[in-house]
Amino acid sequence: MKIGLVTDSTADIPIEVQGQYGIEVVPALINIGGRSYEDGREITREEFYTRLPGLKPPPTTSAPSVGAFQVKYEKLLREGAERVVSIHAANSLSGIFNAARLAAQEFGEHVKVLDSEQLSLGIGFQVMAAAEGIARGAVMDEILSIVETVRQRVRVVALLESLEYIRRSGRVSWAKALIGSLLHIQPLVELRYGIVHRLGQARTRLQGVTRLTEALNSFGPLGRLAVLHTNAEAAARQLLEEVKARVPVMPFVVNVTTAIGTHVGPNGLGFAAVPIS
Numbered sequence: 001m002k003i004g005l006v007t008d009s010t011a012d013i014p015i016e017v018q019g020q021y022g023i024e025v026v027p028a029l030i031n032i033g034g035r036s037y038e039d040g041r042e043i044t045r046e047e048f049y050t051r052l053p054g055l056k057p058p059p060t061t062s063a064p065s066v067g068a069f070q071v072k073y074e075k076l077l078r079e080g081a082e083r084v085v086s087i088h089a090a091n092s093l094s095g096i097f098n099a100a101r102l103a104a105q106e107f108g109e110h111v112k113v114l115d116s117e118q119l120s121l122g123i124g125f126q127v128m129a130a131a132e133g134i135a136r137g138a139v140m141d142e143i144l145s146i147v148e149t150v151r152q153r154v155r156v157v158a159l160l161e162s163l164e165y166i167r168r169s170g171r172v173s174w175a176k177a178l179i180g181s182l183l184h185i186q187p188l189v190e191l192r193y194g195i196v197h198r199l200g201q202a203r204t205r206l207q208g209v210t211r212l213t214e215a216l217n218s219f220g221p222l223g224r225l226a227v228l229h230t231n232a233e234a235a236a237r238q239l240l241e242e243v244k245a246r247v248p249v250m251p252f253v254v255n256v257t258t259a260i261g262t263h264v265g266p267n268g269l270g271f272a273a274v275p276i277s
Contacts, residue, residue, distance in 0.1 A: 003134045003143060004076030006086040008064065008096050009039040011116075011123040012228075012254050021131035024072045028089075028096060028259035029062045036062070039259045048258045049231035049266040058168060061259045063095035069103035073111050083140050084111045087127050087147065091115045092194035112140075114147060117194040119260050121226040121252065121272035122156040128224075150274055156191045157199065157215050158228065158270030159208040163187055165265030166196070188212065209239065212269065216243055221276045225251035230261040230268040239269065 007013065009027040018025055027038040030048070032055060037043045039061075052059070069086070076084050086104065091097040097115050104111040116123040126147050133146045160166060163185070185201040186208045199215065202208030225247045229236035236253050244251055256264065 001083065001139060002081045003140060004073075004079075004081035004084040005127065005131055005134060006069070006072050006076070006084060006100075007123060007127045008088050008100075009257050010089040010094070010096065010119055010259050011087070011127055012120045012226075012257050012260075013124045013127060014252060014254070017128060017131075021128075021135065023127060023131055024076060026064045026068050026072055026096075026100075028064060028094075028257075030258050030262065031060045031062060033057075037258075039257055043258065045255045045258055045261070046231060049255075049261060052261070052266055059262050061094075061262050063099045066099050066103045069100045070106060073103060073107055077107070077110060082110070085130055085140075085143055085147070086111060086113045087116050087123060087130065088113065089119055089123060090117045090191070090194040092117075093119065093196075112144070114144075115194070117151060117192075118154060118156060118272075119191055120156065120228055120256055121224075121254060122154050122191060124226070125154055125224050125272060125274050126150045153277075154272060154274050155219055156228075156270065156272045157212065158189055158191075158264065158268055159202070159212045160187050160189065160264060161267040162265055165263055168263070188215070190215075209235070209269065212271070213239065213242060216246075216271055216273060219273055219275045222247045222273050223276045224249075224272075224274040226272045227251055227253045228256050228268075228270045228272060229254070230256050230264055230266050232267045232269050235267075235269050239271075243271075 006024045030037045088097045100113045104113045129150045187201045188199040190197045227236045227240045
């Protein structure tokens with residue numbers, strides 16, 4: 001059985017991996033000054049993060065249209081796929097999953113839409129595991145089991161420079177409650193099962209990076225790792241040097257997609273990791 005694979009741009013899957021496995025990616029939308037841009041295609045991440053602090057009104061994000069997903073599903077089915085697996089950003093944090101779900105209704109049992117309960121490579125590693133399974137000839141039930149295993153294991157943790165952007169998003173209730181008392185604190189957060197948890201905070205960048213590294217080291221042996229940042233490449237490369245020996249393959253270093261960075265802010269630093277057990 002030929003199985004097609006679809007995700008969205010918030011998965012942060014490197015272009016070369018998309019091409020290697022034939023992964024179809026639907027871009028989210030970034031709204032700036034009354035104009036909508038396709039995430040990752042019409043504005044570079046570096047340009048976006050440089051401009052972000054001064055953008056008035058602040059940019060917003062929106063899900064792709066239902067039609068955008070239908071185009072991808074139709075393409076894969078027309079090219080011979082008997083089933084399509086479509087894996088997307090956490091339903092609790094984005095409207096992307098719902099748009100994909102509505103699009104899939106046109107195709108009945110041929111399209112299965114999954115809530116990753118994650119963002120960035122927290123989604124991406126689920127998609128990549130599915131792609132590897134498909135390449136090995138796994139059947140549909142096996143692919144769904146593979147994705148579920150990664151979803152249960154994946155950990156996404158980030159050090160934010162400020163609470164402001166995550167508060168502004170309106171998607172994290174505790175951030176709004178804390179903004180008055182923690183203006184100069186760098187929060188450490190974890191996204192787990194679609195919920196953003198507060199792990200603590202740091203008063204200095206050095207303290208925050210130390211806590212971030214400690215969190216990563218606490219997860220034991222890793223099968224996959226990506227160092228994530230929002231225009232903080234030097235810090236990301238430094239973190240990479242400290243942790244790359246912990247995984248069997250070289251970790252990705254990813255400047256996080258603008259659709260996520262809008263709600264994280266510039267100079268964020270973090271990781272997505274899949275512990276072996």
